Amino acid sequence: MVSLLTIVGIVVAVFVGFNIGGSSTGVAFGPAVxxxxxxxxxxxxxxxGFGFLGAWTVGRNVIATMSSSIVPATQFTPVASVVVLFFTGLALLISNLYGVPASTSMTAVGAIVGLGLASGTLNQALMFVILSAWIVAPLLCFGIGVGVGRYIYPYLDRYVAFTKFNLHFIQFDRSGTIPRPSVNQNASPQDVVGSLLVVVIACYMAFSAGASNAANAVAPLVGEGGSLTVNQGVLLAVFAFGLGSFTIARRTLETVGDDITELPILASLIVSIVGGTVITILSFLGIPASLAVSTTSTIIGLGWGRASRSAALSELVTPTPERSDVEMATGALVTSRAEEVPVGPTIGDLARHEEPPERPEEIPDVPDVGAEGPADLDKRSLFNPAAAKRIATMWVLTPSLAVSASYPVFVLLL
Known part of the structure; x- marks a missing residue:
C-alpha cells in the first residue's frame, strides 16, 4: 500500500517539476513565440516532447547520479526524499519571489549533500568532480562567449536577420474540411532559414532542459528501495513539466524575463547553443549542473567580448595612454553606434510588441578588431551588471543554504 509520505513526495515532486516546466519553457521558446x-x-x-526525449535518454545518467551515487540509494527513505524535494521546491519559491533564476540542480545536490553529511555516507570523490564541473562549466561558457563576441558575432549580426511577423509564421486555411498549412507570404528565404533556426534551437534547449532538470524533480524518489522506477520517475517529471508548460509558462512566454529582455535574438540563439551543449555533455556524463548558470555565463562572455572589439588584446591587459578609455561592459551585444549597423529585434522588443529598427539596404563593413571608435556603446544593453551580481550571489547562496539548512534536519531525523 502506498504510504502517505510517498504521496507527499510525489506531490512535492510534481510541484518542483511544474515550476521547472513553467520557467524553462519561457527561456527556451520565448524568442520563437x-x-x-x-x-x-x-x-x-x-x-x-523534446524535454521528454532529453529526460528519457541523457537525463537517466543524472537521475542515477543524484539517486544513488552522491549518497547510497538506501539513504533515500520516504522522509529523506520529502525533505530533499522540500528544499528544492523552497529554492524555486525564493527565486520566484526575488526574480532570480536560482539553480535547482545546485540546490537539490546541496540538500542531498546535507543528507550525506548527516549520515556519514557522502561520496566525497564524486562531489569533488561535481564541484569542479560547477566551476569549469561557467568559465568555459564565458570563454566561448568572449571568443564569439569578439571575433565572430559582428559578422553574424551583419548578415543574419530576424523578422517579427505581424501574423504567425505558419498560417492555416480553414475554408475546407481539412485545414491546409502555408508559410507566411511576408517571409523571405532568409526569414525562413532564420525562423527554422530559432525553432530548432528552442527544441534543442528543451532537450537540454529535460536532460538536466528531470533529476531535480524525481531523483530522491527513484532507485533502490525508492517509490518509483527510473521510467516512472521520468514520466512523472515530464508530466509535471507539461503542467507548467501549458499553464504558468504562458505568462513567462510573454514577459520572457526582465533582466535579459534586451538580448537580441541572434545572441539568444548563440547562448542557447553554447549553454545547452555544455549542459547536455555534463548530463551525458551524469553530472548535475545548472542550465541557468551556463547560459548566463555565456551572455556575460558575449557582452564582454563584444565590448572588447575596439581594443587590442594587449590594451585589455594594460591600457595605453592613447587608449585609456577602454572599458569592459556586459551590455555590449548591441551594435556600437560607430559601426552604424542596426541590431535585429531583441527579446524585449518582441515582448513589448515594439518594432525593431529597419536595416539599411547597404550595410557597412565590420571594423577590424582593435579599430578605434567611440567608447560609448548603445545604451540598450543586453544584460544588467547589477542583475548579474545578484544572480551570481544566489547561485552560491542557495546551494549553501540547502546544505546548512538540510544538515540539522537530517541529523534530527536520522
Whole structure:
C-alpha cells in the first residue's frame, strides 16, 4: 500500500517539476513565440516532447547520479526524499519571489549533500568532480562567449536577420474540411532559414532542459528501495513539466524575463547553443549542473567580448595612454553606434510588441578588431551588471543554504 509520505513526495515532486516546466519553457521558446513563429500551445507541446526525449535518454545518467551515487540509494527513505524535494521546491519559491533564476540542480545536490553529511555516507570523490564541473562549466561558457563576441558575432549580426511577423509564421486555411498549412507570404528565404533556426534551437534547449532538470524533480524518489522506477520517475517529471508548460509558462512566454529582455535574438540563439551543449555533455556524463548558470555565463562572455572589439588584446591587459578609455561592459551585444549597423529585434522588443529598427539596404563593413571608435556603446544593453551580481550571489547562496539548512534536519531525523 502506498504510504502517505510517498504521496507527499510525489506531490512535492510534481510541484518542483511544474515550476521547472513553467520557467524553462519561457527561456527556451520565448524568442520563437515573440517572433510569432509558433503559438504558445505549440511551444508547450514542443517543450514537453523534446524535454521528454532529453529526460528519457541523457537525463537517466543524472537521475542515477543524484539517486544513488552522491549518497547510497538506501539513504533515500520516504522522509529523506520529502525533505530533499522540500528544499528544492523552497529554492524555486525564493527565486520566484526575488526574480532570480536560482539553480535547482545546485540546490537539490546541496540538500542531498546535507543528507550525506548527516549520515556519514557522502561520496566525497564524486562531489569533488561535481564541484569542479560547477566551476569549469561557467568559465568555459564565458570563454566561448568572449571568443564569439569578439571575433565572430559582428559578422553574424551583419548578415543574419530576424523578422517579427505581424501574423504567425505558419498560417492555416480553414475554408475546407481539412485545414491546409502555408508559410507566411511576408517571409523571405532568409526569414525562413532564420525562423527554422530559432525553432530548432528552442527544441534543442528543451532537450537540454529535460536532460538536466528531470533529476531535480524525481531523483530522491527513484532507485533502490525508492517509490518509483527510473521510467516512472521520468514520466512523472515530464508530466509535471507539461503542467507548467501549458499553464504558468504562458505568462513567462510573454514577459520572457526582465533582466535579459534586451538580448537580441541572434545572441539568444548563440547562448542557447553554447549553454545547452555544455549542459547536455555534463548530463551525458551524469553530472548535475545548472542550465541557468551556463547560459548566463555565456551572455556575460558575449557582452564582454563584444565590448572588447575596439581594443587590442594587449590594451585589455594594460591600457595605453592613447587608449585609456577602454572599458569592459556586459551590455555590449548591441551594435556600437560607430559601426552604424542596426541590431535585429531583441527579446524585449518582441515582448513589448515594439518594432525593431529597419536595416539599411547597404550595410557597412565590420571594423577590424582593435579599430578605434567611440567608447560609448548603445545604451540598450543586453544584460544588467547589477542583475548579474545578484544572480551570481544566489547561485552560491542557495546551494549553501540547502546544505546548512538540510544538515540539522537530517541529523534530527536520522
Amino acid at each position: 515573440g517572433s510569432r513563429l509558433v503559438r504558445k500551445t505549440t511551444a508547450g507541446a514542443l517543450f514537453v
